[in-house]
Amino acid sequence: MIELDNVAYNYGRSELFSGLNLQLAAGSFHFLTGPSGAGKTTLLKLCYGELVATSGQARLFGQDARTLDRDAVAQARRRIGIVHQDCQFLDHLTLAENIALPLTVSGRTVSSADLTDLLGWVGLSQQAAQFPPQLSGGERQRAALARAVIMSPEVILADEPTGNVDWEMSQRLLSLLVELNKMGKTVLIATHDISFIRAAKAQVSARVLRLKDRRLQLAGADL
Ligand SMILES: Nc1ncnc2c1ncn2[C@@H]1O[C@H](COP(=O)(O)OP(=O)(O)OP(=O)(O)O)[C@@H](O)[C@H]1O
Known part of the structure; x- marks a missing residue:
C-alpha cells in the first residue's frame, strides 16, 4: 500500500x-x-x-x-483516511457536516442513512447538530475518526x-x-x-x- x-x-x-x-x-x-x-x-x-x-x-x-x-x-x-493530531474541524459547520466534508468537497453526496450509521458507530448520534467548539476532546477525536473513514x-x-x-x-x-x-x-x-x-x-x-x-x-x- x-x-x-x-x-x-x-x-x-x-x-x-x-x-x-x-x-x-x-x-x-x-x-x-x-x-x-x-x-x-x-x-x-x-x-x-x-x-x-x-x-x-x-x-x-x-x-x-x-x-x-x-x-x-x-x-x-x-x-487514505487521515486523523490529524489537532482534528482540524471547521467551526462554522456542524459535526455531521464536518464528518461529511471529505465527500462533499469531492462532489459526492452522503446519504443521511450512511451518515447516521457512521455517527452511531462512533457514538455521536446525539451530537450531530452541534458545532466543534461545543464538543469534548473525546467527542472531537471520535468525530475525526469518522471523518477519516467516510470515504471508505x-x-x-x-x-x-x-x-x-x-x-x-x-x-x-x-x-x-x-x-x-x-x-x-x-x-x-x-x-x-x-x-x-x-x-x-x-x-x-x-x-x-x-x-x-x-x-x-x-x-x-x-x-
Ligand atoms: N514545517 C516545518 N518547518 C521546519 N521544521 C519543522 C516543520 N515541521 C516540523 N518541524 C520540525 O521537525 C521536527 C519533527 O516534527 P514532527 O512534528 O514531525 O515531530 P513529532 O515526532 O510528530 O513530534 P510530536 O510528538 O511532538 O508531535 C520538530 O523539531 C519540528 O519542530
Whole structure:
C-alpha cells in the first residue's frame, strides 16, 4: 500500500531522519512511537504525499510520490483516511457536516442513512447538530475518526488519536481502530502513549516502530 525506501527528510538544512524503510502491507497494523520532535508527524506526511522525501523513494499504492502531480496525490489521498493530531474541524459547520466534508468537497453526496450509521458507530448520534467548539476532546477525536473513514479508505493514518482523552475513551477509540483493521483496513497510529500500545497488542497483531536518533527501528519486546 505505502512503502518508504531509504527515505531521508530535511527541513531546510537540518536532517530530521535518514535511511528510513517502512512497508505498510494491506491489512497490517503498525504503531509509530518515539520522542516528541523525532519526526512522527513528518513521517505520516510522507506516507500521504503531503511532503516529498528529500532523498529515497516513497511509493503510494505502487506509484513513486515524486512523480505524482496534484491530481494524482488527491486521488491517492482518497484511498487514505487521515486523523490529524489537532482534528482540524471547521467551526462554522456542524459535526455531521464536518464528518461529511471529505465527500462533499469531492462532489459526492452522503446519504443521511450512511451518515447516521457512521455517527452511531462512533457514538455521536446525539451530537450531530452541534458545532466543534461545543464538543469534548473525546467527542472531537471520535468525530475525526469518522471523518477519516467516510470515504471508505484502504489505509488509516492516525496522528496521536488519543492525545486529549482519558483511558476509557482511548480504549473506545482503540476498539474502533481494531474493528477497522478487522475489516481489512491498513492502520498506522503515531502515538506517545505506551499503555495504549500495550492494550492494543492484546487485541491485534501489531508491529511497533520507534523513531529515534533519526532512525526507524522495530521497538523492543517491552512493547
Ligand atoms: N514545517 C516545518 N518547518 C521546519 N521544521 C519543522 C516543520 N515541521 C516540523 N518541524 C520540525 O521537525 C521536527 C519533527 O516534527 P514532527 O512534528 O514531525 O515531530 P513529532 O515526532 O510528530 O513530534 P510530536 O510528538 O511532538 O508531535 C520538530 O523539531 C519540528 O519542530
